[in-house]
Amino acid sequence: MSAREEILRRIDGIVPARPAADVAADYARIDRDYARRHHADGVLDLFADRVAHYRATVLRAAEAELPRVVAERLAARPGTHGAPGDLPDAWLAEVTSGLVRDPAVADLDGLAGAVTGCAAAIAETGTIVLDHGPGQGTRALSLVPDYHLIIVRAAQVAPDVPEALERLDPSRPLTMVSGPSATSDIELSRVEGVHGPRTLEVVIAE
Amino acid sequence: MPAFPDAAREAVADTRLRGNLAHATGTIRERRAAAVAELDDWDALRESGKQIKDHVLANLGHYLRRLEEKVTEAGGTVHWARDAAEANRIVADLVKATGESEVVKVKSMATQETGLNEALAEEGIAAYETDLAELIVQLGHDRPSHILVPAIHRNRSDIRDIFRREMPDAPEGLTDAPADLAEAARRHLRAKFLSAKVAVSGVNFAVADTGTLVVLESEGNGRMCLTLPETLISVMGVEKIVPSMRDLEVFLQLLPRSSTAERMNPYTSTWTGVHPGDGPRDFHLVLLDNGRTETLADEVGRQALRCIRCSACLNVCPVYERAGGHAYGSPYPGPIGAILSPQIRGIGSDVDASLPYASSLCGACFEACPVAIDIPEVLVHLRARAVEDGPRHPVERAAMTAAGWTLRSPARLALAQRLASASRRIVAPRGRIRRLPGPLNAWTETRDAPAPPAESFRAWWARTDGGRTEPRAPEDGTDDGTDGRTEEGQ
Ligand code: SF4
Numbered sequence: 001m002s003a004r005e006e007i008l009r010r011i012d013g014i015v016p017a018r019p020a021a022d023v024a025a026d027y028a029r030i031d032r033d034y035a036r037r038h039h040a041d042g043v044l045d046l047f048a049d050r051v052a053h054y055r056a057t058v059l060r061a062a063e064a065e066l067p068r069v070v071a072e073r074l075a076a077r078p079g080t081h082g083a084p085g086d087l088p089d090a091w092l093a094e095v096t097s098g099l100v101r102d103p104a105v106a107d108l109d110g111l112a113g114a115v116t117g118c119a120a121a122i123a124e125t126g127t128i129v130l131d132h133g134p135g136q137g138t139r140a141l142s143l144v145p146d147y148h149l150i151i152v153r154a155a156q157v158a159p160d161v162p163e164a165l166e167r168l169d170p171s172r173p174l175t176m177v178s179g180p181s182a183t184s185d186i187e188l189s190r191v192e193g194v195h196g197p198r199t200l201e202v203v204i205a206e
Numbered sequence: 207m208p209a210f211p212d213a214a215r216e217a218v219a220d221t222r223l224r225g226n227l228a229h230a231t232g233t234i235r236e237r238r239a240a241a242v243a244e245l246d247d248w249d250a251l252r253e254s255g256k257q258i259k260d261h262v263l264a265n266l267g268h269y270l271r272r273l274e275e276k277v278t279e280a281g282g283t284v285h286w287a288r289d290a291a292e293a294n295r296i297v298a299d300l301v302k303a304t305g306e307s308e309v310v311k312v313k314s315m316a317t318q319e320t321g322l323n324e325a326l327a328e329e330g331i332a333a334y335e336t337d338l339a340e341l342i343v344q345l346g347h348d349r350p351s352h353i354l355v356p357a358i359h360r361n362r363s364d365i366r367d368i369f370r371r372e373m374p375d376a377p378e379g380l381t382d383a384p385a386d387l388a389e390a391a392r393r394h395l396r397a398k399f400l401s402a403k404v405a406v407s408g409v410n411f412a413v414a415d416t417g418t419l420v421v422l423e424s425e426g427n428g429r430m431c432l433t434l435p436e437t438l439i440s441v442m443g444v445e446k447i448v449p450s451m452r453d454l455e456v457f458l459q460l461l462p463r464s465s466t467a468e469r470m471n472p473y474t475s476t477w478t479g480v481h482p483g484d485g486p487r488d489f490h491l492v493l494l495d496n497g498r499t500e501t502l503a504d505e506v507g508r509q510a511l512r513c514i515r516c517s518a519c520l521n522v523c524p525v526y527e528r529a530g531g532h533a534y535g536s537p538y539p540g541p542i543g544a545i546l547s548p549q550i551r552g553i554g555s556d557v558d559a560s561l562p563y564a565s566s567l568c569g570a571c572f573e574a575c576p577v578a579i580d581i582p583e584v585l586v587h588l589r590a591r592a593v594e595d596g597p598r599h600p601v602e603r604a605a606m607t608a609a610g611w612t613l614r615s616p617a618r619l620a621l622a623q624r625l626a627s628a629s630r631r632i633v634a635p636r637g638r639i640r641r642l643p644g645p646l647n648a649w650t651e652t653r654d655a656p657a658p659p660a661e662s663f664r665a666w667w668a669r670t671d672g673g674r675t676e677p678r679a680p681e682d683g684t685d686d687g688t689d690g691r692t693e694e695g696q
Contacts, residue, residue, distance in 0.1 A: 003285075007270075007444065011267045011444075014503045015263070015265065015266055015502065017265075020268065030254060030257045030258055031254060032250075032254050034254060034459075053469075125470035143426065143429050143430065143433060144400075161455050162452075165451060165454055165458075170413065170418045170478060171416065171478050173477045173481050174474075174476040175474075175475055180472070181426040183384075185339035185342070185355055186388075187233070187361055187362060187384075188233050189384065191388050193388055193389070194388045194425035195336075195395065195427045195430055196425065196472070197426075
């Protein structure tokens with residue numbers, strides 16, 4: 001008997017398999033009395049506050065100011081920055097420092113940083129979610145360089161975890177980012193900066 | 207592996223270890239309480255988390271088949287392993303098939319349980335732990351002592367010494383500042399991440415409906431392993447399933463706050479099979495039984511399979527705080543280890559038979575558990591099983607057998623009580639028994655046993671017609687407060 005058959009046989013012997021419709025009906029009966037959101041309003045302020053709490057830098061800019069802010073942030077970190085090929089040109093219009101679109105994985109470690117958009121954000125937890133679709137590049141792009149600048153559009157910010165998950169497509173790879181890389185491994189106190197980007201900057205475009 | 211009392215005695219005597227543990231668990235306890243208090247619907251989240259997990263366990267065959275179907279559809283390959291050896295065999299063969307002799311690893315309880323690193327080493331494959339704490343443990347030729355923070359027994363200067371000694375590329379003059387230590391680990395592992403062809407990971411959640419795997423982490427080493435190598439092999443216990451994406455809204459709130467006391471952990475990665483042009487080209491999922499079906503068969507003990515490995519129960523446990531993780535002789539220490547290890551390994555060894563006793567039953571673990579596992583209930587249940595099936599606890603078994611025999615007959619009970627009352631005159635001059643005879647002295651080595659009362663309750667009841675003729679005398683010779691140590695924590 002294969003391992004698969006044997007394990008399933010054991011399980012079926014203990015908790016017998018039932019028709020899928022019965023399982024689905026039981027699933028629907030699970031109590032979910034928790035809140036869909038914890039804060040009624042002030043979502044953007046909450047988001048900015050919660051992201052900053054992780055010691056990330058948070059900037060807020062009107063859509064029209066975005067090119068200037070992005071250019072300033074990148075100029076503050078000399079070197080070449082990577083960006084997804086499909087990040088809107090307008091966002092990068094004022095960048096004067098080195099910029100490479102869709103860099104090869106082998107070149108990522110030499111970059112000063114990466115700038116990307118995102119798929120959604122969660123105010124309550126100060127989380128930004130990338131699904132590596134348009135404007136976000138591969139998972140490696142926003143991981144290997146030591147600096148990550150993320151542009152979050154105000155409409156992308158969901159108040160809380162449940163609503164954010166509803167907006168996401170599970171078939172995409174998802175990366176949820178809550179502050180810079182950190183560890184609690186030394187005496188259980190949080191220290192920023194291990195393998196992921198040690199500096200995280202977030203621009204909220206309103 | 208020594209049984210818990212022996213291992214714990216040694217650990218408790220180590221004042222430095224106790225200091226490190228008390229500091230770390232104290233820190234996290236306070237923070238966790240604050241993180242949990244911030245959500246006014248915590249109890250409802252906890253109840254939903256519990257129900258979701260129970261629902262999965264009650265329909266495990268259904269969900270495993272569904273997960274397999276969805277992972278396969280998304281381009282992954284699913285393997286099944288009855289036990290640790292089979293899982294290790296599968297992983298070793300997969301690594302060999304790539305022609306590689308090195309793998310990078312993300313912290314994974316399942317592969318610690320199977321002893322994967324040692325099994326791979328025997329096949330000539332080097333496994334590099336990339337989580338900072340796991341790296342400290344690996345370089346220190348040590349064993350993990352905490353689920354979430356495997357090097358919790360080490361303080362910053364221990365860690366600096368280990369890095370200086372064992373890390374060939376450790377910077378000159380490395381200090382014990384946590385940021386410097388983290389920087390040293392970053393440099394040490396960067397080249398490995400960039401060149402590794404095969405990674406091995408664990409799994410926090412597997413979504414049956416979509417075939418999506420989820421890993422929560424902090425440092426980015428997980429993202430490196432899940433993203434950069436060409437081949438990814440993930441090992442998960444069969445109980446790690448949630449039915450749908452929607453369930454993550456519960457667990458992504460429960461887990462980070464319970465474990466590191468954060469609103470959200472720095473990085474959570476999900477992937478569904480392979481994603482062409484982004485990440486590994488080859489994905490393998492190993493579904494591990496290794497005693498989980500036996501655990502499922504025990505209707506009381508089954509709830510241990512709800513565990514999401516947050517480690518909150520460790521951090522609040524007075525026994526863990528003093529004894530440390532090594533004393534449990536298992537990759538799962540603390541309260542969860544005391545109920546999970548004997549179940550998945552079977553109560554066949556001294557260490558496993560002793561684990562259900564590694565608790566004061568104070569209940570703090572149950573309070574803290576985000577999926578409401580009633581750990582004290584399972585402990586008591588397993589104590590009974592240990593007495594019945596355990597390897598050899600001759601004194602205890604004899605005592606229990608004698609107790610059963612005595613209690614079944616009122617006449618025998620009355621006789622036993624008269625004998626006990628008589629004996630107190632001999633052994634308990636101050637109302638405490640300082641030393642029990644024979645093998646029972648293990649009990650009195652660290653505490654006094656109360657002496658039996660001068661008159662048993664039954665004898666008093668009979669003599670006074672249930673107290674109608676004479677109220678019960680206060681017991682004489684009770685603890686005068688100067689004599690004897692207490693067993694409970696301070
Ligand atoms: S038993 Fe509960 S508290 Fe302990 S690690 Fe598991 S989920 Fe966390």
